[in-house]
Amino acid sequence: MIAILRLGHRVGRDDRISTHCGLVSRALGASSIIYSGDRDDKMVTGINSVSERWGGKFEVGYNANWKKVLMDFKRRKYTIVHLTAYGMPLQEKITAIRKNKNVLVVVGSEKVPGEIYQLADYNISVTSQPHSEIAALALFLYSYNDKALEQKFTKSKIKIIPQEKGKKVEEG
Numbered sequence: 001m002i003a004i005l006r007l008g009h010r011v012g013r014d015d016r017i018s019t020h021c022g023l024v025s026r027a028l029g030a031s032s033i034i035y036s037g038d039r040d041d042k043m044v045t046g047i048n049s050v051s052e053r054w055g056g057k058f059e060v061g062y063n064a065n066w067k068k069v070l071m072d073f074k075r076r077k078y079t080i081v082h083l084t085a086y087g088m089p090l091q092e093k094i095t096a097i098r099k100n101k102n103v104l105v106v107v108g109s110e111k112v113p114g115e116i117y118q119l120a121d122y123n124i125s126v127t128s129q130p131h132s133e134i135a136a137l138a139l140f141l142y143s144y145n146d147k148a149l150e151q152k153f154t155k156s157k158i159k160i161i162p163q164e165k166g167k168k169v170e171e172g
Helices: 015-027 041-054 066-075 090-098 114-119 133-144
Strands: 002-009 032-037 059-062 079-089 103-107 122-125 158-160 169-171
Touching: 002 015, 002 066, 002 133, 015 032, 015 041, 015 133, 032 066, 041 059, 041 158, 066 079, 066 103, 066 114, 079 090, 079 114, 079 133, 090 122, 090 133, 103 133
Parallel strands: 002 032, 002 103, 032 059, 079 103, 079 122
Antiparallel strands: 158 169
16 A cells, blocks of 8 residues: 655645645555645545546545654554655665555655654655656656556546547546
């Protein structure tokens, strides 16, 4: 089981980024995202609406106290993976991380508290260069489970039919 912890959401500034973290998490096999920072019911509603229409099971939660969330997952024996440009290269650590069935992936926003680096089991970088949180999350999730692109979403009301050209969508 993979869960995501999005740190420091700021209404009006991080709406799109945090929403896309949720959408990428859902699309690439995570079971949930919990965000901290500003409470944002509009963002939660948006991600839940996508899950309802496009299928699958994905939960969105809020907790102002990121440390409480992280410590709860540690108590539940989750491996904590913090995505950061300052971490160890993903390709050097992914084999060890894959051995863990339950993973909490921490995705930053504003300045990440230094304590995160100490609490994480792995501080992982996808490039050791400044990069997008969304890109790092997508690369990590795919690297963790290369079958993520093949998953099927149950109870969908909308389904895209792949096309070489044009768009085809089935509803119902």
